[in-house]
Amino acid sequence: MQSSWRLGYTSYMPITKTNYTPGQYEPSSVVETLFVDRVIRIETAVETRNFSDTFDYTDMRSVTATYALVWLGTHGVPPEARHGRPMTYSTPCSWHVPRDLEFHEQFAWVDCTNMFVDRNGYRLAVKLDGSHGLFGEPLMWANLVAWEAYHKAAAEKRAEELRIEQEARHAAEEAEKAKRAARHAKKVAKEATMKAETEKLLARIPAKGTIVTIDGFTGQIFWAGCSKYYGKWSARAGVKNAKGEVAWISADKF
Numbered sequence: 412m413q414s415s416w417r418l419g420y421t422s423y424m425p426i427t428k429t430n431y432t433p434g435q436y437e438p439s440s441v442v443e444t445l446f447v448d449r450v451i452r453i454e455t456a457v458e459t460r461n462f463s464d465t466f467d468y469t470d471m472r473s474v475t476a477t478y479a480l481v482w483l484g485t486h487g488v489p490p491e492a493r494h495g496r497p498m499t500y501s502t503p504c505s506w507h508v509p510r511d512l513e514f515h516e517q518f519a520w521v522d523c524t525n526m527f528v529d530r531n532g533y534r535l536a537v538k539l540d541g542s543h544g545l546f547g548e549p550l551m552w553a554n555l556v557a558w559e560a561y562h563k564a565a566a567e568k569r570a571e572e573l574r575i576e577q578e579a580r581h582a583a584e585e586a587e588k589a590k591r592a593a594r595h596a597k598k599v600a601k602e603a604t605m606k607a608e609t610e611k612l613l614a615r616i617p618a619k620g621t622i623v624t625i626d627g628f629t630g631q632i633f634w635a636g637c638s639k640y641y642g643k644w645s646a647r648a649g650v651k652n653a654k655g656e657v658a659w660i661s662a663d664k665f
Contacts, residue, residue, distance in 0.1 A: 426450060426479055426521060427536045428501055431528060445501055448547040451518070451555060452480040453537055458494070464527060478520040479537050482551045486511050490519035497562075498522065501535055514554045515561040605644045609637045612646035612662035623650060625665070628658045635662075 425448075430441040455477050462470040476494070483490070483499060488507040490497035499519035503509070523535040544552060616635045617623060623632060634649035646662035 425538060426481070426501065426523065427538065428533050429536070430533045443502075446479075446481040446521070449482040449484075449551065450479050450537065451482065451551075454478045454480070454520075460526065462526070474524060474526065477523040477525075477537065479523050480518060480520055482547070482555070483512060483517050483519055485517065485550075487517075489516045494520075494522070496520045501533070514557045517554050518558045606637065606639075609644040609646045613637065615662050615665045616646070616648045617665065623665070625650065625658070625660045628652065628660075630656070630658065 426445040428443040428445055455475055457473055458476045459471050460474050462472050487509050488503050490499050497519045501521055523537050525534050528534045617632055619632050621632050630650040630652035632648050633651050637646050647659050650658045650660055
């Protein structure tokens with residue numbers, strides 16, 4: 412997510428909420444002013460969002476999102492994690508239950524992007540009026556410093572945890588690679604040993620053209636060699652009798 416500060420630490424920026432008649436784009440006469448003396452900052456960010464107005468299909472596009480950082484006070488509804496930020500709604504939901512808030516819960520971002528004015532039934536606008544530190548309650552500014560420090564420390568802690576997780580994951584991957592390499596090397600070594608031992612048995616087989624009798628079968632050796640069958644090496648000789656019949660005889664028979 413690319414972000415840029417529009418106004419940095421600025422000042423008094425009330426959020427104006429203009430309500431719309433459901434199903435129409437024409438504003439109604441109901442206009443609300445929200446978070447008066449409690450809007451701290453405005454931030455914009457280029458994000459990829461779903462433009463599907465019914466959410467029954469996906470239509471991902473880039474949009475310049477607008478966020479307003481507001482003070483919720485010492486009593487209210489705790490923020491929710493959305494868009495990678497602690498977020499709040501412009502108007503509390505009916506099912507939310509307010510409570511006393513810890514200092515690190517007292518600030519949240521309001522999404523003022525206005526993607527679905529018709530569906531949501533309202534439009535949010537943020538205006539600038541005043542200078543940083545010259546509006547609002549002193550407690551707001553004091554708690555803002557504590558809030559920023561808290562979340563900065565939390566972000567640093569999470570970044571460190573992610574770094575440790577990544578290092579552990581990388582170490583585990585390298586260990587698994589080493590295990591696979593060791594297993595492969597062991598397999599190759601075992602294969603080479605089995606093949607070498609099998610090749611030694613070839614010395615027991617007489618030269619080609621030799622007439623031999625093995626297990627009652629008499630014939631002439633026409634082939635001798637090593638082969639692998641179902642993962643096992645064996646040394647064999649091909650013996651053909653006067654009738655043209657062939658017998659494959661293991662080297663340990665000689």
